[in-house]
Amino acid sequence: MTEHMEEAGSREALQLLESTGPGRQAAKAIREKAATVRFGPTVKGAIAQYDPDSHEITVHESLKTASPKVLAAHLAHEGTHVLWDRPNSIDQEYHAFKAQAEVWDQIKGEETDTQCDWVSWMIAQREEEAKLLITALYKGLPDY
Amino acid sequence: MEKIRGFTLFESFYPEWSFSFLHPIEWEVRESVKDDFVEVFIAGPRNRADTFTTSIAVWGRADEDQTPEMLSEDYINRHRPLPGFQTLAQVIGVLAGSEAVELEVTYEMPLPLNNVNARMTPIRERRIFLKRGGWVYELIYAATEEDYEAWLPAFQTVARTFAFREEPAEHRFYALVTPVPAQAIR
Numbered sequence: 001m002t003e004h005m006e007e008a009g010s011r012e013a014l015q016l017l018e019s020t021g022p023g024r025q026a027a028k029a030i031r032e033k034a035a036t037v038r039f040g041p042t043v044k045g046a047i048a049q050y051d052p053d054s055h056e057i058t059v060h061e062s063l064k065t066a067s068p069k070v071l072a073a074h075l076a077h078e079g080t081h082v083l084w085d086r087p088n089s090i091d092q093e094y095h096a097f098k099a100q101a102e103v104w105d106q107i108k109g110e111e112t113d114t115q116c117d118w119v120s121w122m123i124a125q126r127e128e129e130a131k132l133l134i135t136a137l138y139k140g141l142p143d144y
Numbered sequence: 145m146e147k148i149r150g151f152t153l154f155e156s157f158y159p160e161w162s163f164s165f166l167h168p169i170e171w172e173v174r175e176s177v178k179d180d181f182v183e184v185f186i187a188g189p190r191n192r193a194d195t196f197t198t199s200i201a202v203w204g205r206a207d208e209d210q211t212p213e214m215l216s217e218d219y220i221n222r223h224r225p226l227p228g229f230q231t232l233a234q235v236i237g238v239l240a241g242s243e244a245v246e247l248e249v250t251y252e253m254p255l256p257l258n259n260v261n262a263r264m265t266p267i268r269e270r271r272i273f274l275k276r277g278g279w280v281y282e283l284i285y286a287a288t289e290e291d292y293e294a295w296l297p298a299f300q301t302v303a304r305t306f307a308f309r310e311e312p313a314e315h316r317f318y319a320l321v322t323p324v325p326a327q328a329i330r
């Protein structure tokens with residue numbers, strides 16, 4: 001059973017994303033192109049995923065109680081996929097992780113999160129260093 | 145170039161990147177060039193959990209200023225904040241007739257990344273930095289800890305056969321990291 005994110009009281013995450021410089025474009029794309037942002041089950045336990053066919057972002061149901069900052073960072077990642085609106089690639093994943101890291105770095109304050117902190121470290125490296133790791137994570141994705 | 149069963153020759157498509165080496169024949173190779181940077185990425189097998197691809201990569205880029213020692217120190221400093229980070233070995237040597245530093249490190253990464261089932265997974269990396277003229281090169285091997293030893297010989301073959309065009313045979317390779325890495329830390 002999925003639940004509409006905004007009905008669940010997490011619209012704060014999207015508003016937070018909109019309030020950040022690096023997340024504004026992703027938030028705008030979500031607003032304009034994605035019909036829904038929902039909590040629900042995801043493929044293989046992904047924290048969040050974007051389905052380009054249904055224009056739906058699903059955030060894993062276990063994140064219902066996550067902080068708006070963590071949700072905003074993950075929405076920045078998925079919002080980048082919405083914004084790009086083309087088949088996935090290592091370059092697209094890099095930019096999605098980059099948006100996640102930039103939003104997280106801007107809003108996290110004293111908060112820590114294992115995944116967002118790791119992504120932040122990865123994106124702080126040279127682009128080729130980050131892409132080397134991303135390539136190891138995803139099998140079969142083209143470079144561009 | 146010698147022949148080794150199960151390995152095949154890589155030669156850069158681009159004349160300005162005049163290196164070659166042997167790599168595992170069944171691993172997927174892709175070469176990309178952007179501005180003054182070349183990458184040869186060689187994808188090996190996935191780990192048992194299907195969360196990480198064992199890989200070998202060769203990078204080359206224009207860099208007049210950095211020495212292999214500076215590059216290896218920078219690498220250590222950048223990776224030090226990672227959970228579980230340790231330098232296992234750092235050794236100066238010669239590769240393909242050029243000064244080189246070989247580094248072996250370990251750190252932990254949440255795998256799968258951005259996943260509710262992520263587990264902190266030890267990753268082990270071996271990297272050789274070398275300088276030739278105004279260019280720096282990095283030979284990189286990365287695998288999960290559980291797969292590292294299994295595919296290390298493939299990386300050692302890449303390093304042992306790595307050569308610049310028309311390199312005299314006596315300039316090819318000197319062993320860098322000792323068999324017991326911990327003893328090699330300076």
